[in-house]
Amino acid sequence: MLSIPSDIWQDMIEHARALDPHECCGILAGTDDHVTMQYRITNILARMHDEADLAHFDQAKLSDLKNLTPEERADVAFQMDAQEMSLAQKDIRQKGMTLKAFYHSHTFSPARPSLTDVTIAMEFENYRERLNIPEPYHVIISLEDKERPVIRAYRIQESQATEIPVQRRSLPV
Amino acid sequence: MITVRIPTPLRPMTEGKSEVEGKGTTIGELIDQLNAAHPGFKDRVCDERGEIRRFINVYLNEEDIRFLTGKDTPVKDGDEVSIVPAIAGGTHG
Ligand SMILES: [Zn+2]
Numbered sequence: 001m002l003s004i005p006s007d008i009w010q011d012m013i014e015h016a017r018a019l020d021p022h023e024c025c026g027i028l029a030g031t032d033d034h035v036t037m038q039y040r041i042t043n044i045l046a047r048m049h050d051e052a053d054l055a056h057f058d059q060a061k062l063s064d065l066k067n068l069t070p071e072e073r074a075d076v077a078f079q080m081d082a083q084e085m086s087l088a089q090k091d092i093r094q095k096g097m098t099l100k101a102f103y104h105s106h107t108f109s110p111a112r113p114s115l116t117d118v119t120i121a122m123e124f125e126n127y128r129e130r131l132n133i134p135e136p137y138h139v140i141i142s143l144e145d146k147e148r149p150v151i152r153a154y155r156i157q158e159s160q161a162t163e164i165p166v167q168r169r170s171l172p173v
Numbered sequence: 174m175i176t177v178r179i180p181t182p183l184r185p186m187t188e189g190k191s192e193v194e195g196k197g198t199t200i201g202e203l204i205d206q207l208n209a210a211h212p213g214f215k216d217r218v219c220d221e222r223g224e225i226r227r228f229i230n231v232y233l234n235e236e237d238i239r240f241l242t243g244k245d246t247p248v249k250d251g252d253e254v255s256i257v258p259a260i261a262g263g264t265h266g
Binding site for chain 2: 023025044048050052053055056057061064065075076077078079080081082083085086090102104106107108109113114116117120121123124126127130131132
């Protein structure tokens, strides 16, 4: 279970809307099941003009991306800025919190991890334990219906995505 | 020797190996030496200005070298260096 306070829930939707049609991405942190902090991370795809920067993507996705302009690539994919991701991880550690989830938006498809999402999440699994990072959930914000954004969370293990319950927590008055 | 962990996307540069051994007194030297052993390696890790690419983090043991002294970070025998791409994803396929 992942419990997200309503202000962060709302900010993730605003983040997705602000970047639409580009995908947005970020990190959620907290303790136990409770998210208490959010970090917006830059999706750097729109500014990556060098094909070597796309090395992360699998062959199928890569041939897709190569046919697009950098701006168009950010509509169908995201790449977190590594430095911002690392700074967020450091801040989370210093505050005694735990990285709970990575989030990103799908601006015109459902809130389900794509094959590329799963492949890259599994790649992260390969070194996560060695770097002392707890298993993250993967949260997706779908703007497929612009009026009704959908947020879902998943566990990605052994190349399988399993939905986990996600709760919008009201803030104490 | 220094053990360097290679992420899947960069393994075409290292004949498919997930770990290679390297030498050097700094991260920068280590990258140059790996490039000599695996031509093209540096170009995949560093941009045209020689900086680590924006989608990659390089860890010395458990610390990001950006929080140490970047490419000047000293390395010694027995150290482990991990090249770690930041999280990414795609909508279709
Ligand atoms: Zn996705």
